[in-house]
Amino acid sequence: METASSAYDWDLVVVGASFAGAACALAAAQYGLRVCVLERKADPGARLHTTGIIVKEAIEQTWLRRVPDALVQRVEHVRMYAPNLRSVLLAAPDYYFMTTDTPNLLRWLASELRASGVALRLGQSFTHARREGVGWQVEGVGRARYLVGADGATSRVADRTGLGRVRDHLYGVEQEFAGVVLPEAGALHCFTSRRFAPGYIGWVAQNPTGVQVGLALRHDPARARQPDREGFLAHVRDAVGLPASAQAGATRAGLVPCGLPDGPITAPGVILTGDAAGIVSPLSAGGIHSSWRHGWTVGDAIALHLRGQGPAPEGVAAGAAPRFRAKRVLRWAMDHLQMDWPLDLALQSGAMRRVAEQIYFHRRGMRV
């Protein structure tokens, strides 16, 4: 049995206190491991780059079921719009999403980490780590038996430890309208448009504190194209009933991995999880649930292994990383075949509805 020995200051150092990092640290802390989490932001709820929509499975089957009610709002429908703004309302029996007060959700996660005995170091960046025996010397932190990179789409842990990097991304940006309530607040409004969101969609979401209006498109570093936020807003404003007086406040923006890393996500003593490992649906760009699940699996596997009750966590982590094979085919189609006119013509057809239901509700849908 491998012991969590005193040769190390920490059994586990996790970089990143967002969804994947929090899940990994919480799972390991349940076994009494000495866990340190580094988060470069002083306030975990600041400078967000996620809409923060959580699927039903994550809310019902993970630690996120404990999220305080005030931080979530139930959404049971998707209103899907063709480029010409004709729309269809989709729903699925017993299925729902939760939109969130995301800044406070991440602050709540930080408080859960601390309550579980995790040493959370806010405002401390991971800079470098070098191998020491079977573990790592992490700069500014000490010796760690395991190092986990949950530090997002441009992972420095991957860079410094020679692991694979994700090179293929979408770029998403959204504006917040605090205090605004939409006439149809119980629906997530999704817009297809080759002009505004080539390769992806635009969206308008009601959350517990206001409305988020966003769009995402293919990220091409060679031909950086700024999303036309103002044009998109003008396009959708009347369709969703966003008042003319509503003023945009904070902006959220970031990269969404939509390809696999170009190398391994593990090496002895170091593991990537979440966006750092490309664990995001390449089609829906949803990564909160998959990041959480994988992060938790990694923390759990590290703890079991250190207690002599499980196999090497590096293998568990690599095996548990979803490949999203079918969704990658659809991603290719979105990238290469997207045209507006078929959607304008066929949005309300049965075939189109089934595709939409597959994406949003895992095939359980019905039109209402």
Ligand SMILES: Cc1cc2nc3c(=O)[nH]c(=O)nc-3n(C[C@H](O)[C@H](O)[C@H](O)COP(=O)(O)OP(=O)(O)OC[C@H]3O[C@@H](n4cnc5c(N)ncnc54)[C@H](O)[C@@H]3O)c2cc1C
């Ligand atoms: C605009 C946009 C909207 C999205 N909306 C949704 C959605 O509604 N639902 C959904 O399921 N998914 C959504 N996603 C995807 C989802 O947000 C991510 O998949 C998810 O946040 C991944 O979690 P993570 O913990 O792996 O990484 P991240 O959330 O990226 O967290 C990484 C953390 O690491 C920290 N960090 C980075 N570098 C360092 C360092 N060197 N030292 C210390 N800390 C560091 C960061 O500050 C951050 O807190 C969206 C993405 C974007 C860009």
